[in-house]
Amino acid sequence: MKPPRFEYHAPATVDEALDLLTRYRGEAKLLAGGQSLMPLLNFRLSRPAALIDLNAIPGLAHIAENDGGIRIGAMTRQRAIEFSPIVRRRLPLLAEATGLVGHLPIRTRGTIGGSLAHADPSAEYPAVLAALEGEAIVRGPRGERALAAGELFASYLTTRLEPDEILVEVRLPATPAGAGFAFEEFSRRHGDFAIVGIACLLVGAGGGCARARLATAGAGPVPTRLRAAEEILERAGLGEAAIEAAAHRAAELVAPEDDLHASAAYRRHLTRVLTGRAVRRAAARMAEG
């Protein structure tokens, strides 16, 4: 199908894009990679009066390291993230998760800002943002604000961005050298959205686990930090009994719903199995140094 008629704008600056958003009073949509928005338009599930294309704005696509953190511009393509040496070295969990996003042509156009703003509950990046305790930097007419994952994601395909705000950057703390990481997911076919995914980061100290971070994709309307499961690993270490206990706890912490793709019970089961797998693989990486 073809999209309904819309006006098209290609602003040259973020300020110009913000002025346009204000002018259309919530009736315009930002266009990033178009990999989620264009299908919505083609199926006429979205009928904006105008598209505001972010692709011509310089300075929104970058990956930079400073002060122990990594800044990634909202328009950075998933493909650039996948092959960035900075991301490989400093954010290995993000690098691994990116390889699981759709297929190569999708990653070549799709952006990190678009993926977070689209807020698909099964997407990998929201779970990574939650596990790495990063922030989305948002700019609007009232200035700039930083939203953690818990603040950014409101529900299925819904964020707490105001209609006149633009996500301009993602900031993630660099992962310490020697940390363990893994993104485990189950999908029906290679490149499909995950039915459930688990992002895991482990930081060791003195043979134990000083910091465990676990976050879900596909196990509820928004990515969920599995804090009580993390606490089990931080308290009891990374032995098999602790991992099993954490995985069981993880399944109790999520609140999935039945849908066309899977029952709630199956998603809960996957949460347990994938949490166990992610922690074991992250722990093995940590042991290798």
Ligand SMILES: Cc1cc2nc3c(=O)[nH]c(=O)nc-3n(C[C@H](O)[C@H](O)[C@H](O)COP(=O)(O)OP(=O)(O)OC[C@H]3O[C@@H](n4cnc5c(N)ncnc54)[C@H](O)[C@@H]3O)c2cc1C
């Ligand atoms: C066949 C297929 C398979 C896919 N598989 C996966 C998968 O396995 N995992 C996964 O995570 N994704 C998957 N995707 C989605 C893909 O990752 C998209 O690229 C992503 O969801 C949206 O990014 P985009 O840059 O294309 O955004 P767009 O489609 O351009 O925009 C998406 C939404 O975000 C808004 N938006 C975009 N940028 C901003 C911004 N800077 N500030 C505020 N709002 C903004 C837009 O207005 C729109 O509402 C798949 C897509 C397809 C078509």
